[in-house]
Amino acid sequence: MPRLFLPAPHGDRSGGGRPRSSGTGLRRAGLAFSPAVEDYAKTLYRLEQLTDEPVATGAIATRLDVSTPSASNMLRHLSELGLVTVVSGRGARLTPAGRRVARAVIRRHRIIEGFLRDALKLPWDCVHEEADLLEHAVSSRVAEAMWDVLGRPDRDPHGDPITALDVDVDPDKDVLEPLDAWDPEVVGVLVRVSDAQPEALRYMAEHGIAPGLPVRVIAREPFGAGQRVRIGDTDQTIGPELARLIFVQRTG
Amino acid sequence: MPRLFLPAPHGDRSGGGRPRSSGTGLRRAGLAFSPAVEDYAKTLYRLEQLTDEPVATGAIATRLDVSTPSASNMLRHLSELGLVTVVSGRGARLTPAGRRVARAVIRRHRIIEGFLRDALKLPWDCVHEEADLLEHAVSSRVAEAMWDVLGRPDRDPHGDPITALDVDVDPDKDVLEPLDAWDPEVVGVLVRVSDAQPEALRYMAEHGIAPGLPVRVIAREPFGAGQRVRIGDTDQTIGPELARLIFVQRTG
DNA sequence: ACAAACGGTTAGGGTACGCTAATACATGGC
DNA sequence: GCCATGTATTAGCGTACCCTAACCGTTTGT
Incomplete structure (x- = not known):
C-alpha cells in the first residue's frame, strides 16, 4: 500500500504481510500520492476550468497521452481515494480533496518553473518539462523554500498565477x-x-x-x-x- | 519498456504494441534508468568501496531495506541491463557502465544536498532525505546548474566529495x-x-x-x-x- | 564425516500502472 | 422507435517492483 494513513486502494484482498510498499514505493515514502495520481488530479483540474460539465474520460486520456481504458481505470482508482466522483458513462469531477491535491501540484509546478528560470537560469523552453518531472518529487517544504528565495512572486515565468492552496478562484477569470x-x-x-x-x-x-x-x-x-x-x-x-x-x- | 535505446529487460516475450511505457513510466520519459535501478547502483557502489570482494546480496538488501529475494531479482535485472556482473551464490560487482550510473546519482545527490542547504537554507538534517527523493528526478542539466550557482564546490555540506563523473578514485582515500x-x-x-x-x-x-x-x-x-x-x-x-x-x- | 546453520535463488503472489480487444451504453439520424 | 455511431467500461495481459515460503549449496561445528 503506497500511501500510509489512507484507505487501501482497489480491493486490497492482498496477502502481503509487511505494510511497506509495493512497486514504486521504495523512494517517495511518506509522500501522499503517486505521481500518476497527481498527474490525473492536475489534468482534471485544468480541464474542469474549461467546462461546467464533468470532464470526459477520453479528454483526460488524450491530455495525458494514455489510452481511454487506462484513464477509466485510474479514475475509478482516484474515486476510491476520494479525489474524484465518477459520473458513470459521462466523466469525472474532482472532489474538494481532489482539488486540494491538484492545486498543490500546480502550485509546486509553477514555483519550480519560476525557480528553474530565475534562480538556475535555465532556458525558457526546457523549464516546463523539467518542472513536470520535479513537481512530483519536490516536497512542499522545498517548494516553499524556493518560493521564498524567488521573493514570493504571484506568477510563474509564463504568467500563470501562483495562488495559495485554499484559493479556488482563477485570478485571470474575467480579466x-x-x-x-x-x-x-x-x-x-x-x-x-x-x-x-x-x-x-x-x-x-x-x-x-x-x-x-x-x-x-x-x-x-x-x-x-x-x-x-x-x-x-x-x-x-x-x-x-x-x-x-x-x-x-x-x-x- | 521503460528505457528507450536499451536492450529490453527480462524475457520481453511481450505482446504490447505501443512502445511506450508500462507502469511508472508516464513521467520520467527519457531518463535512462528507474529510481530503483539507480538506488541499487548507488548502494552497490558504496558497498564496493568497503571490500574488494563482490558485494553480498544480503548486504545490498539490508542497505536498501528490501528482502533478500528482491535484491537477488533486481541484481539479475541490473545484470541484464549491463550494470553489474553477478557472481552466482556470492554477490555482485558493478561493471564500468554501472559505476558510471552510480557516480552520476551520487554526484547529483551531493549537489542537491549542497543546494538545499546553501541556496534554500533548509536545515541540515532534512537535507539528506529530500535529496534521496530528488536525486532521481533532477536531470543532469538541472544538477549542473545548481552546482554552478553554488560556485562549483568540491564537497557537499557533510564534506562528501563532489567528483567528476569520470573520476573513479575517492579523494579521501589515504587521507x-x-x-x-x-x-x-x-x-x-x-x-x-x-x-x-x-x-x-x-x-x-x-x-x-x-x-x-x-x-x-x-x-x-x-x-x-x-x-x-x-x-x-x-x-x-x-x-x-x-x-x-x-x-x-x-x-x- | 555429517548435520545444522546460513546465505542465495527459485516459486508463487501482490499492487500500480499501462495496453489491446471486446462489450455496454448513450446519443443522434431517420 | 430503431439502428448507426461514438464513447466508456470490462476483460485479459504485460512489466516493474515488492514480499513470503520453500529450496539449494556452502560453510562450519563436533
Whole structure:
C-alpha cells in the first residue's frame, strides 16, 4: 500500500504481510500520492476550468497521452481515494480533496518553473518539462523554500498565477483575453503566455514576447494573416494561432 | 519498456504494441534508468568501496531495506541491463557502465544536498532525505546548474566529495581517518561527517561540529568514554560512536 | 564425516500502472 | 422507435517492483 494513513486502494484482498510498499514505493515514502495520481488530479483540474460539465474520460486520456481504458481505470482508482466522483458513462469531477491535491501540484509546478528560470537560469523552453518531472518529487517544504528565495512572486515565468492552496478562484477569470480577440487600437499588458507548446515558447522567447510587457494592437492583417502588434517597443506580426496562446489584460 | 535505446529487460516475450511505457513510466520519459535501478547502483557502489570482494546480496538488501529475494531479482535485472556482473551464490560487482550510473546519482545527490542547504537554507538534517527523493528526478542539466550557482564546490555540506563523473578514485582515500583513531595532541581539519545517522547529524549541528573546522585532540577519557577534543574554538567530549562518524585530516 | 546453520535463488503472489480487444451504453439520424 | 455511431467500461495481459515460503549449496561445528 503506497500511501500510509489512507484507505487501501482497489480491493486490497492482498496477502502481503509487511505494510511497506509495493512497486514504486521504495523512494517517495511518506509522500501522499503517486505521481500518476497527481498527474490525473492536475489534468482534471485544468480541464474542469474549461467546462461546467464533468470532464470526459477520453479528454483526460488524450491530455495525458494514455489510452481511454487506462484513464477509466485510474479514475475509478482516484474515486476510491476520494479525489474524484465518477459520473458513470459521462466523466469525472474532482472532489474538494481532489482539488486540494491538484492545486498543490500546480502550485509546486509553477514555483519550480519560476525557480528553474530565475534562480538556475535555465532556458525558457526546457523549464516546463523539467518542472513536470520535479513537481512530483519536490516536497512542499522545498517548494516553499524556493518560493521564498524567488521573493514570493504571484506568477510563474509564463504568467500563470501562483495562488495559495485554499484559493479556488482563477485570478485571470474575467480579466484576461487572448490577444487574438483584440481589435486595433486596444492597449493593455501581456500577462501570460500558454506553456502548452514548447515550440511556440521558443519562438516567443526569440521575439521578445514575454509577460509584463505593454501591448498595443496596430492593425489586423487581411485574409486571416494575423495582427500587427507592438509588444514592448518592437512591432511585429502575430499569426492567429500564436495570438491564441498570448493572454492580455486591457488597460485602456 | 521503460528505457528507450536499451536492450529490453527480462524475457520481453511481450505482446504490447505501443512502445511506450508500462507502469511508472508516464513521467520520467527519457531518463535512462528507474529510481530503483539507480538506488541499487548507488548502494552497490558504496558497498564496493568497503571490500574488494563482490558485494553480498544480503548486504545490498539490508542497505536498501528490501528482502533478500528482491535484491537477488533486481541484481539479475541490473545484470541484464549491463550494470553489474553477478557472481552466482556470492554477490555482485558493478561493471564500468554501472559505476558510471552510480557516480552520476551520487554526484547529483551531493549537489542537491549542497543546494538545499546553501541556496534554500533548509536545515541540515532534512537535507539528506529530500535529496534521496530528488536525486532521481533532477536531470543532469538541472544538477549542473545548481552546482554552478553554488560556485562549483568540491564537497557537499557533510564534506562528501563532489567528483567528476569520470573520476573513479575517492579523494579521501589515504587521507581521512575517523576522529576515533586519533591520539591526544594530533591536530588537523574536520573534513567530513557521515550522513548515515540523522540523529547524529542533528547533534553535531547543535554542537558546532561541521566540516572545515580545525580539530585538536586534547585527551582520551578513561574507560572508553571518548575523547576530549577542541573543534573550532570550543572544547567538548566526543563519545566513541560519534567519533567514528567524524573524519579528519592530519595537518600537524 | 555429517548435520545444522546460513546465505542465495527459485516459486508463487501482490499492487500500480499501462495496453489491446471486446462489450455496454448513450446519443443522434431517420 | 430503431439502428448507426461514438464513447466508456470490462476483460485479459504485460512489466516493474515488492514480499513470503520453500529450496539449494556452502560453510562450519563436533
